[in-house]
Amino acid sequence: MEISLKKVSSGYEDLILKNIDINIKTGSWNFIIGETGSGKSTLLQTIGVLLKNKKGDIFWRNKNLSTKNYLKEYRESYGYMFQYTEKQFFNNTIKEEIIYSLVKRKASSEEIEKKLDEVLNLLNISRSILNKSPHELSGGQKRFVAFASVLITSPQILLLDEPTAGLDIENKKIFFALLNKLKKEGVTIIQISHLLEDVLEYGDYVIALEKGQIIAEGIPLEVLKNSDLDFINFCKIMNSFGVSTENIRNIDELLERVR
C-alpha cells in the first residue's frame, strides 16, 4: 500500500472526519466524492498530514508517519493542489511560483532550469509569461501554473483538490492526458471531483463521503452497481455528482442515464 489511514479522526476545532480507514494502492488513481461540506478537502488535507487536530495513524509504505524525519520525506514525495488555486500563490512572478519548491530544496540553478523547461513543455505554458504576476492570469492559466509548480519536483503522489474546476474542455483534456501519462509512470493519484464521467473513465477506486464518514467505496462501476448500498445513499452520491435522480427508481435506470 502507498498510503493507509487507520481509525483516523481529524478536522479543526471540531473533528470533521470520524474513524476513517483507507488503503491507497501504489500507482492507483483514486477519487473522493461527496456533497459540499461532506469533508472531501478535510480528508485530502488529512492524507497530506496537514491538519494538527488528528487522532489515529497514517502510514506511508507501511511505516507510521508519526516519525518526524519520515514525515518530512513523505511531504516531499507528494504534490498538493489546493481547491482555491489563487490562495496557493505567494510569489511575485510566475517563474518564482513554479520553481519555488526546487529552490526551497536547494536544487542547483542548472537543475532548476532543466526542470522548468520540462514542466513548461508538458503543460504548454509559454516562456513569455514567466515574469508576469500569477495574479494576472485567467482561472484556467492559474490552474496550469499551480500544476506546473507541483510537477516540478516529480512527485510520486498527487493530491488534487478539484483540479479541473473552471477548466474549459480543451484544457481539461490536456490535464487528464497528462495525469494518465503520470499514472502509467507509476504515480499515485488522489483526486477530488464532482464529475461522474471523470470518475468512471479514470478511477481505479472511489471513496464516497457523507458528513465526515465513508458511505461507499470500491471500483467505481461496482460501487454504482452495489445492491447493498441503500438507494437513498446512492442517490445522494449521484446528486453530489450533479446527476439528477428525480425520476429514477433503481440503479439500472441510473446507469442508463449516466451513459
Ligand SMILES: Nc1ncnc2c1ncn2[C@@H]1O[C@H](COP(=O)(O)OP(=O)(O)OP(=O)(O)O)[C@@H](O)[C@H]1O
Ligand atoms: N478551516 C476550517 N476551520 C473550521 N472548519 C472548517 C474549515 N474548513 C472546513 N471546515 C468545515 O469542515 C466541514 C467539511 O469541509 P470540507 O471543506 O472538507 O468539505 P468539502 O467536501 O471539501 O466541501 P466542498 O465541496 O464545498 O469543497 C464543513 O462543515 C466546513 O465548514
Ligand SMILES: [Mg+2]
Ligand atoms: Mg472542498
